[in-house]
Amino acid sequence: MKANSLILSFHSSEFVRLFLELNQSVLEMDDFSKESVKSFLEALYSGEIQLDRNLFRDVNKMCHVFKVDWLSRRCGEYFEGLVGDISPSTDYQTLLFLFEEARFSLKVMKCDKMMDMVVQKICRVEDTAEIFAERYMKNYGELELGTDQLDMMLQFTKNNPGIMLKVMKNQLESDDRGFDDVSRYVLKNIDLCRCFLHDELLFEETFDLLDRKTNTCDQDALFVNKLYRNTVREIKKNKGSLLEINYLTSEPTSLPHIFCSLESFRGLSPQEYFLKMKESPLVLNLYMFIEGMFSDCLHELFPITREMVGQIEDTRRKRSWSRISPEFLSLNFCSLPDKPILKSILTHSSDLTSDDEGVKRVGKLVGHDNKILRSTTCKMTDLFQTPISFAFYLKHPTTTRCDFLGKCGFLLRFQPEMKSGRPYKFKVDLCLDQEIYPNGLHIHPELVKADKIHLMLSYSNGEKIVHCYSAITWNEYGVRSTYLDEKSVKYWNVGAWGLHEALTVKMAAFITF
Numbered sequence: 001m002k003a004n005s006l007i008l009s010f011h012s013s014e015f016v017r018l019f020l021e022l023n024q025s026v027l028e029m030d031d032f033s034k035e036s037v038k039s040f041l042e043a044l045y046s047g048e049i050q051l052d053r054n055l056f057r058d059v060n061k062m063c064h065v066f067k068v069d070w071l072s073r074r075c076g077e078y079f080e081g082l083v084g085d086i087s088p089s090t091d092y093q094t095l096l097f098l099f100e101e102a103r104f105s106l107k108v109m110k111c112d113k114m115m116d117m118v119v120q121k122i123c124r125v126e127d128t129a130e131i132f133a134e135r136y137m138k139n140y141g142e143l144e145l146g147t148d149q150l151d152m153m154l155q156f157t158k159n160n161p162g163i164m165l166k167v168m169k170n171q172l173e174s175d176d177r178g179f180d181d182v183s184r185y186v187l188k189n190i191d192l193c194r195c196f197l198h199d200e201l202l203f204e205e206t207f208d209l210l211d212r213k214t215n216t217c218d219q220d221a222l223f224v225n226k227l228y229r230n231t232v233r234e235i236k237k238n239k240g241s242l243l244e245i246n247y248l249t250s251e252p253t254s255l256p257h258i259f260c261s262l263e264s265f266r267g268l269s270p271q272e273y274f275l276k277m278k279e280s281p282l283v284l285n286l287y288m289f290i291e292g293m294f295s296d297c298l299h300e301l302f303p304i305t306r307e308m309v310g311q312i313e314d315t316r317r318k319r320s321w322s323r324i325s326p327e328f329l330s331l332n333f334c335s336l337p338d339k340p341i342l343k344s345i346l347t348h349s350s351d352l353t354s355d356d357e358g359v360k361r362v363g364k365l366v367g368h369d370n371k372i373l374r375s376t377t378c379k380m381t382d383l384f385q386t387p388i389s390f391a392f393y394l395k396h397p398t399t400t401r402c403d404f405l406g407k408c409g410f411l412l413r414f415q416p417e418m419k420s421g422r423p424y425k426f427k428v429d430l431c432l433d434q435e436i437y438p439n440g441l442h443i444h445p446e447l448v449k450a451d452k453i454h455l456m457l458s459y460s461n462g463e464k465i466v467h468c469y470s471a472i473t474w475n476e477y478g479v480r481s482t483y484l485d486e487k488s489v490k491y492w493n494v495g496a497w498g499l500h501e502a503l504t505v506k507m508a509a510f511i512t513f
Contacts, residue, residue, distance in 0.1 A: 304344035322512035325358035363390030
């Protein structure tokens with residue numbers, strides 16, 4: 001095919017480099033289909049393209065190779081539209097197409113945005129993740145260790161690891177072969193404690209089967225036995241925390257990211273603390289991970305190196321956490337100029353923040369007449385002593401059909417929990433009852449989830465906005481006590497913060513998609 005080098009160069013500096021700097025007049029396109037190359041060139045000439053499933057992979061890859069940004073965005077919009085249409089009735093072939101294209105993008109182009117999008121959407125649609133995983137893993141025994149297929153399935157089923165345990169059990173029961181490396185890899189990389197809490201019978205039946213399958217190999221039998229004993233020991237050791245996680249999982253309207261316990265982290269060195277935070281089931285998202293570094297658990301702050309930031313990025317991908325809003329780091333950093341942690345993260349990270357995956361919203365108070373007020377502030381005493389509601393306006397990026405755009409959002413209801421008649425903590429529920437929403441505000445419950453909302457208090461000190469890191473996130477003690485400062489002014493101890501009980505505060509919500 002022939003093409004005008006000037007027209008191609010107009011769309012990308014990569015073509016300029018190939019034609020002018022490297023003096024190339026012929027470009028090898030053998031890796032792409034003839035139809036996709038034709039569509040690609042037509043798009044560069046006309047500025048328009050009609051994508052379909054047959055063309056998508058090659059066109060998307062050409063955009064990546066030749067750095068045609070506008071067309072790459074068009075491919076992204078096409079793919080995002082397909083993902084947004086996923087519903088309980090979506091057929092397996094469509095899900096398979098989306099998964100394989102996302103997997104190709106991750107493997108070949110080193111871009112995980114599409115995979116994150118597919119995983120999050122499929123996992124939000126009821127039963128879809130389990131149905132897809134079971135069918136996709138039909139050839140379980142043919143998978144090789146280290147393949148992205150197996151790792152992606154582990155990511156798909158992270159919130160319900162019993163799916164993978166069930167797949168493995170069914171395969172071992174139906175096949176004549178014994179315990180293999182794939183089964184070993186699955187067992188080492190799923191949360192067996194959560195499997196036990198979700199389905200104890202499945203857990204016990206699976207390990208009974210594993211005992212029979214490994215009775216001819218001492219090494220495999222030792223591995224299975226040790227894994228079983230360690231899991232049971234971990235359950236007994238952290239029974240309260242694990243049961244709390246299970247309870248919160250069964251109560252999806254309650255925000256799980258508040259007043260969490262750091263008890264198991266106390267007494268650790270900074271390095272031990274960092275390593276345990278990466279694996280702990282108590283750490284539910286990247287916001288919690290970073291806020292934990294500023295908690296009162298550590299008596300000293302430790303420097304974050306480039307290598308440690310890389311470990312945080314690996315942890316985010318492994319645990320399928322969404323990237324956080326860049327504003328989260330900037331806001332905290334502005335109020336904590338003497339803290340080296342955020343500065344190191346801002347300097348060294350490349351895969352922790354995204355404007356497309358997280359936003360910040362400040363809540364507006366709802367009055368007693370169920371109308372949204374202009375005020376975004378309340379007193380500390382109101383927050384811990386009086387039932388109160390905050391309204392948040394939010395248009396979810398996947399919302400394409402809504403008759404009342406501009407009124408999308410959600411309502412959070414705060415319910416104080418007193419202790420011996422004194423302020424202690426509060427519970428926060430995401431309200432799903434549309435009838436009590438004020439001023440036309442409405443929620444899209446299939447998109448807005450309680451576990452995707454992360455709260456943070458903030459206040460003005462007269463010069464700048466101060467954000468109370470970990471004050472309600474990592475704070476098992478709630479409002480612990482009162483004390484008097486040198487001026488005999490009454491304060492509350494809230495986490496690591498001493499806050500005046502009459503302080504005017506705002507409630508910020510960081511929402512991940």
